[in-house]
Amino acid sequence: MAEKIAVIKERLASVISENDPFFQACLLDERKGVANLITSFRRTQAKQKALYEQLEIMKYYETEARARGFERIAGIDEVGRGPLAGPVVAAAVILPEDFDVVGVNDSKQLNEAKRDQLFDAIMENAIAVGIGIKSHEVIDKVNIYEATKLAMAEAIDALPVTPDFCLIDAMPLKYCEHELSLIKGDSKSVSIAAASIIAKVTRDRMMVSFDIEFPGYGFSKNMGYGTKIHLEGLQKQGICPIHRLSFAPVKNIFLANKS
Numbered sequence: 535m536a537e538k539i540a541v542i543k544e545r546l547a548s549v550i551s552e553n554d555p556f557f558q559a560c561l562l563d564e565r566k567g568v569a570n571l572i573t574s575f576r577r578t579q580a581k582q583k584a585l586y587e588q589l590e591i592m593k594y595y596e597t598e599a600r601a602r603g604f605e606r607i608a609g610i611d612e613v614g615r616g617p618l619a620g621p622v623v624a625a626a627v628i629l630p631e632d633f634d635v636v637g638v639n640d641s642k643q644l645n646e647a648k649r650d651q652l653f654d655a656i657m658e659n660a661i662a663v664g665i666g667i668k669s670h671e672v673i674d675k676v677n678i679y680e681a682t683k684l685a686m687a688e689a690i691d692a693l694p695v696t697p698d699f700c701l702i703d704a705m706p707l708k709y710c711e712h713e714l715s716l717i718k719g720d721s722k723s724v725s726i727a728a729a730s731i732i733a734k735v736t737r738d739r740m741m742v743s744f745d746i747e748f749p750g751y752g753f754s755k756n757m758g759y760g761t762k763i764h765l766e767g768l769q770k771q772g773i774c775p776i777h778r779l780s781f782a783p784v785k786n787i788f789l790a791n792k793s
Contacts, residue, residue: 539567546575585636592638592724595714599699600631604712606661608697609725610689612682613641613733617758618768618784619751619777620741622673624666624685625732626693626700627656629725635659638727640720641734653735656728664692665736674780683707689729701726748774 537545542560549557557575560568599607612624635655637648644652657663666688668681676684687709690697700710703719703726719726738757745754751767751774758764758776760783768777768787777784 539565539571542568543571546571549575552576552579582636586634589634589636589638589724592722592727593633595701595716595723596629596631596725599701599714604699606695606697607699607701607725608662608664608690608693608710609701609703609719609723609727609729610686610707611703611720611726611729611733612685613730613737614758615678615682617756617778618760618764618781619670619753619758619774620744621667621669621737621776622678622682622685623733623737623740624682624689625729625736626662626664626666626686626689626697627660627725627728627732628662628693628695628697629656629728630659630661633659633724638724638731640718640727641730643721644731646738649731649735649738652728652731656732660728662693662695663732664689664694665732666690666692667736670776670778673778677780678778679705683709689733703730744776748776 545556560572596607606628608626608628610624610626612622614620614622635652638652641649666685668685672684673681683705686702686707690700690709697710698712700707700713701719701723702713702715704715704717706715707713716722716726720730721727741757742754750771752761752763756764765783768783772791773784773788779785779788
C-alpha cells in the first residue's frame with residue numbers, strides 16, 4: 535500500500551468494520567504510522583461498542599414497559615432546584631423504540647458541547663418533547679418541591695401526544711395513571727436522561743439571556759447557583775428580579791434591605 539498516511543487516516547474515518555477490504559489492506563502495511571492508525575481505529579471502535587452497550591442497558595425500563603403493553607413511554611426530569619435565581623425547568627421526552635443516539639446520559643455528567651450536540655439529536659429523533667417552566671415567583675409561593683412537580687406536570691401536558699407510561703427521576707409525581715419513579719433515573723433510563731439534557735440546555739440558555747439582562751451575578755457561568763461570584767454580586771448589587779426570595783442568602787439580603 536503506497537498511499538500517504540494522511541490519506542489512509544481519512545479513508546479509515548469511513549470504515550465501520552475490520553472486515554472492510556481497505557482495513558485488511560492496512561494490516562499488511564508495515565509502516566509505524568499505519569500501525570498507529572490501526573490502534574487508534576480499534577480504540578475508537580471499542581469506545582463506540584461500549585456506548586451502544588450502555589444505550590441498550592439504559593433502555594431496560596422502556597423495554598420492560600413495552601413488554602407490558604405500553605407504547606408511548608415518557609421520561610421526565612427537571613433541573614434548577616438548587617439555584618438562588620431563575621426558574622425550575624422540567625422536560626418530558628418520548629423516544630422511539632429504535633432510538634440509537636449514543637452518549638445520552640445524566641446531563642450533569644456531560645460537558646456543555648456534548649449536551650448541545652445531544653440536545654439537537656434528541657429534538658430531531660424524539661417522538662415528542664414537552665417543556666415545563668415554573669418561575670422564581672411560583673417557587674417562592676409554593677416552595678421548590680411543589681414547583682418542581684408543577685413543572686413536571688406542565689412538561690407532560692405540553693407533549694403533543696399523551697404518554698401511557700411515565701418514567702420519572704427521583705420523585706413520585708402521582709400525575710400519570712401509570713408511572714415509575716427511579717432514584718438516579720437520569721443514569722438508568724435513556725428517556726429520563728434525554729429529558730435531563732433537554733431541561734438542562736433549555737434552562738442554561740435562559741440563564742445566559744438573564745445574564746445579559748441582569749449582569750454582575752455571573753448567571754451565564756453559574757446558572758444561578760450560589761458560587762463565589764454570584765454571592766459577591768448579591769453583596770454588591772443586592773437582589774435582582776429573578777432571585778428566589780425564599781432561598782437564603784437571598785432572603786437575608788432582601789429582609790436586610792427592606793428593614
